Amino acid sequence: MNTIKEVFHAGGVFRPKTAEVTPGSMGLNCHESGADGRLFSAANLLFVFALVLMTSCVPTEALPEIEPGTVTLEAPEEAMYVGSYARVPVLIGIQDVGFDDLSFRVAEGAHGGVVSDSRDRTFDPQQPHTMLIAGPRPGEYTLEAVQESTGDVVGEASFKVTVRSAGGSRGPSFVTQASGPGPVVGSAWGGGPSGLQNVGTNLSTGQQNIALIFVDTEDQRFTSDDDELDEFRTRWQEHMTDGFTMPDGTVRSVRRYVQEASLNRADVTMEMFGPYQLDGNWDEVGAGAGLGAHAQAAITTADDDINYNQFNSVLIVSQSVGAVDDTTASFAWPRATLGRGAWWTTSDGNVTLGAMQMPNDWTERDGRQLYATTMHELGHNFGLPDLYTPEVSGRNPGHWDIMHADRRIPNFTLPNRLRLGWTDEDWVRGYNFANLGTDVDETISLRRPSSGNPGSGNFVGAEIRITDGLNYYFEFRNRDDTQIADLQLPSNRRILGTDARSDPFVPPFARPAILRLPQFPGSVGAVLGEGQAYRETDNTSPIYPVEFEATALNIQDNSADLRIRYGVNDKPDPSIRPWGAPPWQTPDIEVRNERNANNPEWFNVPWQGNPNTVIAKVKNNGMLDAPGVQVDFYVKNYNIGSVPESYLGSDIQDIDPGETVEFSTNWVPPSDGHYCIVVRIPLYTRPGEPPVTEMTELNNIAQSNYDRFISPTASPATRRITSVEVSNPYDLPTRVYVGLDQNNPYYRTYLEHRWLDLDANETTEVEVMMEFTGSLPPIGVKDRPTHKLEEPNRVSIQSLIVDPYDANGHVMHRLGGAELDVVTGLSTRIEEFGFRDGGFGGVVITSEGDPVPGGTVILTITTKGSQDEDPEVTNARGEVQNGQFHIPVQRREGDVQAYFVPRQGYGDATSEVVSLP
Template sequence: MADVFLRLSKRPLFVGSYLKVPVRIDPKSGLLMEDLDFIVREGPPGGRVSVSQERQTQEKAPSIMLLVGYRPGDYALQALKKGTTTVVGEARFRVDALWPSEEVGPPRWFDGQGTGFASGAAWGGGPAGPQNINVVPATGTRRIAILLVDTSSQRFTTDAATLQAHRDRWLNEVVNGVTDGGVTRSTRQFYQEVSYGAFTLSAEVFGPVELPGSYDDYFNADNSPKGTYYQACFTAGDGLINYNNFDTLLCVSQPVTGATPRAAWPYASIGNWGPYTTAEGNKNYGVISMPNEWGVTDTREIHETLAHELGHNLGLGDQYAPSVPGRNPGAWEMMDADDPLPHFSLSHRMMLGWVPAAAVQSFNFVSMGVPVDQTITLHPAEAQTLPAGRKRGIEVRLADGWNYYFEYRAGQVTQIADRNLPTDSRVLGTDVVSGPFSPPIARPAILLLNNDGDGDGSVLGNGQDYEETDTTDPVFPTDFRVDVSGEDGTKAEVRIRYGVNSRPDPSIRPWPASPDRQWQSPDIEVRNVRNQANPAWFNVPWEGNTNTVIARVKNNGSLDAPGVRVNFFVKNYNIGGTPETFLGTDVRDVAAGATVEFSTTWTPPNQGHFCVIARIPLYQNPTNPSVVEMTELNNLAQSNYDRFISRTASPATREVSFMEVGNPYPLRTRIFIVAGQNNPAYRTYLETAWLTLNPGETRRVKVMYEFAFDPRQPSKEQQERRIFREFGGKPNNVGLTAFIEDPRDTPRHAIQVLGGAQAQVATGRATRFEDFEVRDGVVRGTIVTVDDGKPVRGGKVILSVTTGRGKKQEKKYQTLEVAKGRFQAQIPQVAGGTVEAYYVPPEGLADCSREPVRL
């Protein structure tokens, strides 16, 4: 009879998911948890085991976490006597890649290194130089694995010649080229052409492979992929593909013919999604779904549509949604209309890193001191080389993050794209707002310029112009005019004229603050005594204590802005679409060109993790309301951030957090959660990979973090020892991003970044207050490490003395140095007051706190 009982679900477990398994030990066995090892008998294909315990539940019934592996099949979870092969308990489980619900996705665990989605924004470019440069850089070679995949509803043919024809067709469309009317075209050729040779593609075809479920198990009624479709494809292709060798998985599915024909609708991830579970580890990948018969039953061709879908993998959004009558770019922009095979417009080329700042003539009318009258010679955007004295385009700064662009589009006879422009040899004017956006957005990032007074509009030929008059300028009406001449197929002369702008523009920048702070604004900071004591807690709210929230506002305009108001809000730790709570407001004057700090105070609850928001209402001069700021587009910023320490005692603790996600649309829709981390010595758990939410619905999602190694018992595996040596002392940055489907788009294809959150997880030996004494106005105590009871090395203790009640309650802080584990300080003796202590550790140790003691 078994000494250890493991309780497992009888239902199949999804690949890459996790399951908490209760452990019951027969009291008669004399065994304890520390006497046991836990393994999956068949090894990593079936899964692994984590013995870390959630810190909040360490004293409750013991459990382990089953980390489900990457290969479908039947497996055994075993309990062994420590250090032996003696089995004292066993439970069977089954793994597959079918998930029964589309309402909520399976849980996911991951370790290793996967960057997830990197947010990009062009805000904060300031007065000098163009914006939108290298926002989502794409250079080198994008490696595509093309996987032919079918379902039980209809399999691929078994005829070898026909199958080879499918493989050849896809490889030719993607890289080798297909010839039509004497012109050879491919997706690779398109990208080499539009990137001026900076970016190319490689591809290899695999399969077909068989998914066990039916078509309806993997595709929705509108033929968009269900949430687990891509993981099912990764799993099916695992025996054929080494995923280390590729960046994008293109899943080419077999359509279903018959009385009710079905075929997948093209669909792609914005950036890399995941992590996906594979034999090579957890992978964040670009993913694309297309049907095998695309270009046969549809007028569009594979290489055209794939060029658009790959644009999503590179980080670009659709420009046809939401629709703005007469202003969506249409056949001028690949991310709107792929069928005419247009190039990307100028701002997208800049974002992808293919047009350097030096090739763009920039004008900043926000900070300009004298009128402008200048003529620029534009070279065709399609031409591969740029002669001296010419520019690829013109950027006109209206406000930080809001620009007009002008480029000369003239199709080249030696090229495959831009051969079907709406009108050839024209100067195109676009109105571009840089992300981030907050769905549901009222416009896409790129629009054609609005039609001007004389009807010349946004597409300008010789002798035509674009004109605007700024009648809100408080000094005098300011005219902006663009005249075009000299268009001859090789160049265009563009004359830019503008008077001096005299308007204020108070602004604050949204995320990202830096590559390591993807979901924080560079202009928001939370200050408290803890992060003053240790910079490792920079910008992290301290629960139950007084925090000062700072918002740095810059007036980018050339006119002073008296009486600027900043409203501060807070909401739960979230990845978008959740409600806000008002914190406070601050009103200050901001001179032209100056940066001023606004602030409010905040004491967050003892439990919870938060997002701080700063919002500037539309600015109007309080003494002259006709003076209005340049734009509201740069008036909102937020910081979403959390920090944890996975305490190592025996074993390391699993730290638990909750983030919220909400649906801001008036229609039901689906939200995907993409995650990544940068330190392979840690492990992250995500409660679900996607959610389907009703209008306005908000839901909590559990996220857990743990240090994956016991430093006192390093693994005997060489690779794991290397990981521990290289990464064990470094914190882990975890990024979480939500992508939301626009429910107004049919079939579902348009996806927006809803928001994101970041967590930093460090590890340290668990600590505790061994003694804490308050006597005669003196506080003294000792802090030790839990595993050996020895005094800690260094760090600081923050004492907080609380007096009064209700609105008269006051908390004062005192920061002390810790020497050889001990600290001592004199505090005021206040009857009815309390004193509590919090240990701020150095690197390698964990924090701890001491509950309040009455004075």
């Protein structure tokens, strides 16, 4: 749950004349340049050898021989995974030709691959390389080096593209230049006193188009009998869209379920493709390779026949290996991606699709109907998690929600229908007892979900706000013989009470998002028949015992009454919101420093090596004052889930009812990292007789993981590199899937691994790279959004973790995420920096030598403390006018460094450190 914001400036073409000499067989790594700055010719190698012997070079591993008159490209020997990247060393043996005299391309075009001209910190002018990005189509291709002055191809190398998973504990890399919607995470919070929570957070309305792809592997092919294949297709067509008649006379399908449950706000179409023969065995491209590898293999194999931009999800239906009664058989246990945030590599560009996998013979192997289990998996593509795990004794929803159990085909519970946008907010009666000053005794009339608009004065449910992010929901459920869902409820004509905790969670989880309400003494629990009541009694109020009671009355086939009674809630509730919008930020954590004081584009971004103030905005949602609330601050590395953290400091303040108070701590982050802030409020108990414990501790933690990168425009373009940490919080090994989204097609983002297999409690880093391309990708963009050239690229990196305690590997949880902003601008530098005339001054110019028109310069002054004291760090600020700046300072001792905060269109710059006695 992190949000990093790095400003990344890139672009332009820079052609420095850097000499390169690599003696191929000398076992030495030495480089010298001629007077003209060009590569030594082959004829001069004897001179080079003599020069090398006279220099103090360190012997290294023998380098490949340079063939005179050619350019050698060391393309990867192993096949590249579709959409992955690799650095290709370039060895030049042509007289008077340097690396900057060459350009690179894939001869067969973008479907085979593209080459990035950008350079990053790994680029060595003496041992240059270019970056090759594999295309979407498997095959053998040719990477070419072209001498720009003549247009001649002066070097080439073949490389292969594959969709076979290489195995191992680390998945292949991934590159995208597409733009699309970001992930839907967390944002069930913030409803406020007058509005409901969980509304539209996983909005799934309109047409839901599914591409069903039949695939098999080398281990077991589909039948070649056309009649038998047609039977398969007919069965899936019926279960997905057309409908089939059950023995009870009901006609069922995924489409009909969605239409009914959504009240016709969503619809499902499906188109079938295949069967296709995957090139590899079960463990290379089949379900044994994992959902990510299996889905990409199927998507790639069917690529010629499908325009994936026309679909929301893909359903991979595979041929099982082994008979139904074979206990050693391999078949694709149903799985799905949680949401549609994964980018897949296709010939239509990188596309966002939900992915599901099912075996063709699922009903024969398990007994459950195809449409029922597929509907559960489609719920995952909508972003809804499983509800059957972790198990909470007697409280998991069971057959009241299809995200727990699909065998009896229940409807979604009310909080899930709200999240999907399938129930209107004004159809639900909202109560927020935390903000009420009088007792409540009210009876409302409820209609069952299939009724649609309940009509004036009626409702389909009630939301009872316990506190931000924790709500009770009540709804009336009964079978409807005209509907598919709820035909086999555990009991009919009942009011169901659920407890819904809003995102986020931190694995390993103690509970799922939705539970049935608990059973207390004097209460029948969560499922209420005529005259039955759910009761909670709170004896900790300093005024009198507070009782909440929900009673079911006047139950009919289509309606029931619900009586709500509640005493005044006289409790404190210090609370802070977690991430939500933007996806990996919370509005209640803010990092303030001199850099972002007057520069909103740097809002909430820590400034490394400088003083920062970390603010936590804590609200008392209760009706009782909260004296002496403690807030603890922590920091951890930029991450996408569950990494270690370090203590920063604490603050203690009083909070009146309904008031928001800013807590703070000071922090000077090290200069060599990027960070995530974590805020925790320990469980609060108000002192007094009797002591009063807060309403809930479930809203007492928040995180913010956000950064900003500037990649200055220079020649060549700059590729920026950072990394995110990811950790397995479980005591068992498991797989973590890593995905990313970006919103600007003029940028390219690189991800080191699509997935990782991590040992118990293992933490590792995943490299992320970003570059401004200045042009649209060669495939997959239908229009030319020129306005995007001026906009930052917002990148969201997220992770999903497979629950290792789920024997079938079906359950995936959202582990966390990070966000970064990437911008581009003309590169700058600070020159002539020093102390004069009672202050520090200098000149800020562009890479072309022109003075910048404006901006701000901030001085960081570090004065060494005594032996037992940390250095003191202070800042001073001044404006830039026509490139010039001068900032008066009082002290004339310590280390001083200038930092240029640019206007839009320019990059930042940092001066050398000036030390004064």
